[in-house]
Amino acid sequence: MKLHELTIKKANELLKKKEITAQELTEDILNRIDECESKIGAYVTIDKEGALKSAKSTDEKADFTDPLAGIPMSAKDNICTKNLKTTCCSRMLENFVPPYDATVISKLRERNAIILGKTNMDEFAIGSSTQTSFFHTTQNPWDLSRVPGGSSGGSAAAVASDECIYALGSDTGGSVRQPASYCGVVGLKPTYGRVSRFGVASLAATMDTIGPITKNVTDCAIVLSAIAGQDSFDPTSSDIPVDNYLQKLKNDVKGLKIGIPKELLYHEAVSKDVKDAVLNAIKVYEDLGCICEEISLKNAEYAMSAYLVTLAAEASSELGQYDGIRYGYRTSSDYQDLKDFYKKTRGEGFGFDVKWHIILGTYLSDEKYYDKYYLKAQKIRTIIKKDFDEAFKKYDFLITPTTPTTAFKIGESSDDPFKMHMNDLCVSIVNLAGLPAISLPCGFSKGLPVGLQIIGKAFDEAGILQVAYAFEQNNDYHTRRIKERMV
Numbered sequence: 001m002k003l004h005e006l007t008i009k010k011a012n013e014l015l016k017k018k019e020i021t022a023q024e025l026t027e028d029i030l031n032r033i034d035e036c037e038s039k040i041g042a043y044v045t046i047d048k049e050g051a052l053k054s055a056k057s058t059d060e061k062a063d064f065t066d067p068l069a070g071i072p073m074s075a076k077d078n079i080c081t082k083n084l085k086t087t088c089c090s091r092m093l094e095n096f097v098p099p100y101d102a103t104v105i106s107k108l109r110e111r112n113a114i115i116l117g118k119t120n121m122d123e124f125a126i127g128s129s130t131q132t133s134f135f136h137t138t139q140n141p142w143d144l145s146r147v148p149g150g151s152s153g154g155s156a157a158a159v160a161s162d163e164c165i166y167a168l169g170s171d172t173g174g175s176v177r178q179p180a181s182y183c184g185v186v187g188l189k190p191t192y193g194r195v196s197r198f199g200v201a202s203l204a205a206t207m208d209t210i211g212p213i214t215k216n217v218t219d220c221a222i223v224l225s226a227i228a229g230q231d232s233f234d235p236t237s238s239d240i241p242v243d244n245y246l247q248k249l250k251n252d253v254k255g256l257k258i259g260i261p262k263e264l265l266y267h268e269a270v271s272k273d274v275k276d277a278v279l280n281a282i283k284v285y286e287d288l289g290c291i292c293e294e295i296s297l298k299n300a301e302y303a304m305s306a307y308l309v310t311l312a313a314e315a316s317s318e319l320g321q322y323d324g325i326r327y328g329y330r331t332s333s334d335y336q337d338l339k340d341f342y343k344k345t346r347g348e349g350f351g352f353d354v355k356w357h358i359i360l361g362t363y364l365s366d367e368k369y370y371d372k373y374y375l376k377a378q379k380i381r382t383i384i385k386k387d388f389d390e391a392f393k394k395y396d397f398l399i400t401p402t403t404p405t406t407a408f409k410i411g412e413s414s415d416d417p418f419k420m421h422m423n424d425l426c427v428s429i430v431n432l433a434g435l436p437a438i439s440l441p442c443g444f445s446k447g448l449p450v451g452l453q454i455i456g457k458a459f460d461e462a463g464i465l466q467v468a469y470a471f472e473q474n475n476d477y478h479t480r481r482i483k484e485r486m487v
């Protein structure tokens, strides 16, 4: 096995036994990046020098008892990294270099993680294909004519092509799980408040979460353990103690009750191949001794509209800070007054999809329409949460497809933001409810990976990891990329 193909766990074993050094591992992955990037385009910034320097110092000081010491990783470009460009893949922040690290990054640095660079994303994390990046489109390693998903598409593509050992992404309406699904890797969206959001560019403050994208479930447990926990810099982070996720990974799921929301599995947007792969996964759980039953999330049909209204209204407010005065892009053309300056700066600095959401969100948040739209969306949100609460009285976990289809062709649906959101049909409903969910590979359709979503009770990340682990032990879907991808 080549070094870049290693998982966190395997690489750590070799580092501990001194069979490899962090420098050798980092150099090998940097070579892999050189080999892949012209075809994949997962990165927007590669910090060769910084990565090699921290690998060298890690070799000198670390004993590798920490599983993340010396492991090369990448972070989505909306996660602030001190002295390393963080652009949100927007012209608005094209040259922004943060003076501080996001909490998730400081936590990883404390463990001597090696930061390779920053990954491509949809501009300001709005989108599901990584095509709206100001810089370039990322290609799906399984089929270069297809999108990797989004908005954390660069992170998922980098993991799937072994251009890093693991990555971080953000998930406001599916942006970790959907690209993980399209790229055949594992992605976890934690419970809202489980992982600090400090230093991550906010998109929709009541739904934003940060999560790991990894090659398998064990690695996901390792990364989550490192980034979870309360943070005094993020008042919405929770003080509920962090579980020992790794210790709880067991193959035994006998007797667990799993609900299958029929409104999602049998939704007309879900393709036959995806449905069949999920039904097969359910069969695996039944064979493992789980009790699987179809259930109803009665108000699921309202979730997409409530999500979209919440996203647009909150994004329009968050993105108001980019006015060209304090930092970021400012127009170089002449302007008549302040209003004209804002208009030109924001008109030139933001791309189409971001402007589409800002205009929609500003309208929805207007005093005249607030009750009719934003408030109503929040009421729907409460009803949807209650539906989940009801389901979790009887069931331990819920299972759905992660996405209705496999990865689509580059260029498809890119002119219609609403159509694009339909990719997030099964995932954004989970952000409305604030619950944890994981996506892991559960099969293939015409050579492209299909993802299975497991949703858990609030703060039961340990549970969803365990259920995902049990499934993973029974197939080789998570390792097939090494033989079957195009690069």
Ligand SMILES: NC(=O)C[C@H](N)C(=O)O
Residues within 6 Å of the ligand: 125, 126, 127, 128, 150, 151, 170, 171, 172, 173, 174, 175, 176, 203, 311, 421, 424
């Ligand atoms: N960042 C996200 O999760 C956004 C989501 N993919 C959307 O476009 O709505």
